[in-house]
Amino acid sequence: MVEKAREWKWSSYRATAGLDEAPSFLTTDWILGQFADEKGKAQRLYRRFVAKWVGRSPWEDFKGQIYLGSERFIASIPKPKARLSEVPRRQRLLNRPSLKKIFAESKTRDEGIFNAYRDYGYTMKEIAEHLGVHYATVSRRLRRAEQGRITRS
Structure with a gap:
């Protein structure tokens, strides 16, 4: 990709922003009209609007x-x-609850892992990242839960 919208060769940005003449197939009036009635002012506001969202x-x-x-x-x-x-x-x-909420409402860490994975569909990787552990640790805890070594609320 590019650092700035004006650098993207295939974008309508340059024409809409008033940096180049618009090709015959491109109409910029409607979009510019959303920013201001006067074309020069609309182009300045359009450039500012696009710049605000760069990188996001x-x-x-x-x-x-x-x-x-x-x-x-x-x-x-x-x-x-x-x-x-x-x-x-x-x-x-x-609409599942966040991992933070699941673990706050669980009696134990293992119960939180089990609930997050089985009831709310979080992946082992997501759970591991939340807890700051390796996903293999989460896998072992789940296996232990499946073998009935923890109780669920």
Whole structure:
């Protein structure tokens, strides 16, 4: 990728920002009209708007691979009535509690590991990173839980 939007050869940024003439197939009036009525001012505001978001990827804010919005918005999404195995796991588990909350509400660390993995679909890697341990440690704890050595709440 590039450091600055104006460096991306295939982007409409340069034309929209007033750095180049717009090709015949590109209409910039609508987008610029969202910033100001006067074209020069709109272009300056557009450049400022784009610069504000440089280096910040909207992909980081996606929840469950399909939703982009605040925590309040995500919480308002209805939970599915039936388990749909063809829906990717991360999408099915959108409204699961955070690992921090799961461990705070668990009586023991092992119980938290078991609950996070079995009930809420967290991966061993995610749990291990949260706890600051190797994923093999999480795997051993889960195996111990499966053998009935811990009790769940």
